Amino acid sequence: MPNRLSDATSPYLLQHADNPVDWWPWGEEAFAEARRRDVPLLISVGYSACHWCHVMAHESFEDPATADLMNTLFVNVKVDREERPDVDAVYMEATQAMTGHGGWPMTVFATPDGAPFYCGTYFPREHFQRLLQGITSAWRHKRVDLVEQGQRVVDALSAPRRLASSPPPTAADLDLAVQALIRDYDTTAGGYGDEPKFPPSMLLSFLTAQHERTFPFQTADEPTPAALMAGGTAVAMARGGIYDQLGGGFARYSVDRGWVVPHFEKMLYDNALLLRAYTRLSRRPAEGDAGADPDRELLLRVAQETADWMLRDLRTPEGGFASALDADSEGEEGTYYVWTPERLREVLGEEDGAWAAALFDVTEEGTFERGSSVLRLRSDPDDPERYDRVRAALLSARADRVPPARDDKVVASWNGLAIAGLAEAGALLGRPDWITAAREAADLVLDVHLRYGRLVRTSRDGAPGPATGVLEDYANLAEGLLALHGVTGEARYVREAGGLLDTVLDHFGDDEGGFFDTADDAEKLFSRPQDPTDNATPSGRFAAASALLTYAALTGSERHREAAESALSVVPLLAEKAPRFAGWGLATGEALLTGPRAVAVVGDTGDPAVEEMVRAVLRWAPLGTVLSRGDGRDSGGVPLLEHRAPIEGKATAYVCEGFTCKLPVTTIEELLAQLAG
Known part of the structure; x- marks a missing residue:
């Protein structure tokens, strides 16, 4: 019953x-x-x-x-x-x-x-x-x-727990974090720690930003330690069993140190964060550029496949993104994903089956249970066309298996992360369908989850769930909306983000510069949770700091900037003692050091030159740069866009810091010169 x-x-x-x-x-x-x-x-x-x-x-x-x-x-x-x-x-x-x-x-x-x-x-x-x-x-x-x-x-x-606080992080603090991470880095397998090993998605963004600040990719002849750790980890995961070599997307963690056998569940939050991290890493110099990265194409492909997997396997009929795919199918973990040499031959034939077994390291002994293997890509294929054909055949055969169950509830926070990743990747990599998906997810969450200015955390089948939103819901959704504004120019997303962040300031503050994870009018538990450190997702405190800093750069709001700086006051301590659990705070600290720089791109909607300028900003500006886009006629209430008009009707970029802007430019060459200056 x-x-x-x-x-x-x-x-x-x-x-x-x-x-x-x-x-x-x-x-x-x-x-x-x-x-x-x-x-x-x-x-x-x-x-x-x-x-x-x-x-x-x-x-x-x-x-x-x-x-x-x-x-x-x-x-x-x-x-x-x-x-x-x-x-x-x-x-x-x-x-x-x-x-x-x-x-x-x-x-x-x-x-x-x-x-x-x-x-x-x-x-x-x-x-x-x-x-x-x-x-x-x-x-x-x-x-x-x-x-x-x-x-x-x-x-x-x-009991009240007071965190030692200080001024916002300095360059010395962030450099100290890199030195601490060097000591913890797994030089053999990439990543940090022993088994189980989790993808350090937030650290990848920090290390990429730190490298670009200290030694920009586009001018570097030798990678910095930050770049080596970020790239080494990203490549190791991309070639390992933790990454689905056929369908794209990452599992939650690896049960071993070497990224070989995953815990097979796939979470939206992991993949949204890793999409953003791999997109940013794919900005590395291409072949023919100074400091060209031989792994750039792999990083780029993983970003693309991860985004496509999110749209294919996690998108709900209402336009949001489901929470997860189960680890189990047919009552056993991993059954959907593993292969044997015999099964490869059955699907591909003797010749292609043997080639695929060697490429994906599928042996009779296996890497998983009962002689089955998790697919790994030990090296780049010598025949790309054959590789594509084999992958397509295996993916088609896998589709006949019983798939893992899907948790189809929509979580506001995780959809915010997905919106940010898809918007940024879609604009940079020329995939408008990803931007459309980000917009539809944003509209769903705003329509279903936002009630009288307050968020509910979850929905399912278009109906809101019973739980009120927590800090990460407000902060990560605001982050996603601000990223979406940057690539679409829709000012309403800035207004909605501002409303969410006002709620953060009015209801989540702890009166000491930080934030509680629950609102002051939420259900009272035996203690009020407050954790400044990152876990599988950015801590609510650091997520709020990131969104507040971006919003301040778009609007000039000192209240929001001061709140962001106060929220980052614990970063210096964590940078020294536990940088592995402060990646989002460290990345936001890098943005703070750059200003953050803000770029307004204005021009006629649909003008290809505007799209090209937006891509140039996403490709070459330091990570943490705040992007805004408009038509040059109506600012939509976004202060950064006020009085920013196209020059002689051409797509125009304004590179600003603290609302003090350089001379407007109308060519990509001039824009890149200002971004490098």
Whole structure:
């Protein structure tokens, strides 16, 4: 019989709607029921693409005996961490404090008031059943100790935590971060850390910007350490199993140090961030230019394939982007993606099958389970036409397999990241269809998620979800809208971004220059989450700093610029102590050092010369440069465009810093000279 999750909008909650567990959605009703029955809460947190969440569900939540224990002894609450990142954040902090590690599924035992007293992650069924009985025994016989333990956790996590702050980062601070990253860099496989290894998408953008500031790509004869780390990591991932060599797009992480075997789930946020990073890396000099990069074509191809994959596999009928593809299909992880030599021969024939096996490193021993292999591209193919033909045939054959499930909820924050990446890549790489997709996603989020000036975090099938937006939703959506304005010239996106950022300043500030992750009028949890460090996505604080800085450059607003600088005040400390977790703040710091420079391009809509100038800015201006575009007649209320008119009817660029502009230019050569100056 369906439980209380059957009306949920979250695909993850719906996965559990037919469990024998009597699940409750997060809410006061569950807390009241626990108080009425005088039993603890069992809070289970996960997400739809999570492999180990599926394992625990199959082992325990679908098992009648385990479900009977859960229903008899607890009030059971199921939470989608992607829908409620605030709930996830406070209980993950408790889990990490109690156990020294975290992950999903997250399993939390709490008092009826929500105070956690025992936490963990995945538990095998027999262990989980013993744990349920042990927790119940302790609740009945040692309740005072459990309640006191829960209160100590709440007190510790709720205590004010003041971050050491300083002025905004200087060039010396950012250079220090590079030196720290050099020490942590994996010179063999690229990236940072051991296994599992995650794509350092935000660091790639920082390192690219840092290299360009200290030694611009277009003039460099020798790459800097920043360029070597960014390029080495990007190439290693692009050739590895973490990248889908047939369909494009990156998996969430690699279970090994060498990017060989991925954890196969594919997340929108990873790919949106990596699209932007690879697009920026593809700006490297082409063959024939000074300092030409032999890997540029690979980086360019990966950017293109990642964007195409996002449109093909994640775009929803309403025009947004779905959250993720599952790791599993047919009940097993990775089945959809792996190959054997025999299967290659069946699809391609003996000759092409052997060639593909060598190219993609598919051996009889395999790199994955039961002799199957994850495809890797160890070197560039010697026959590009044959390569394209083989890939197309394998992709077609793979389409006959049972595909992974898709989590089709639309998350405001992650769609903001996708909008920014697609807008920037579409303009730079000449793909107007990507810009159209970015515009449609922006319009969907504004139409469905924005209610009376406030955001809801998710939607599904065009209907808004129950959760209010958090800081990253406002900041990343604003970032995407401002990027979209830069390539389309639509002033309404600047106005909408300004409204979102005003909400950030009015409702998320901590009175010390930073931001909480939840609004001051949001649901009160046992602590108010606030984390300045990046995780899989930019921290809300650094995402806000980036969008605020861009908005200030477009509008001249000192309020927004000062807020951005204050938000970056923790970067110097993190640059020295933990730069791997501050990539977005470091990249924004690089933009701050350049001014940030702003370029207004004006001219008739549809004029190819205007498009060429926009591409030139995206290709050659320092990363962090703010772009605005208009027709030269109506500024649309964007101050940077005011009094900026075409010269003699020609497409014209104004290169500015702090609203002080150089002489307007009408040729690409003059524009490049000013950008280099």
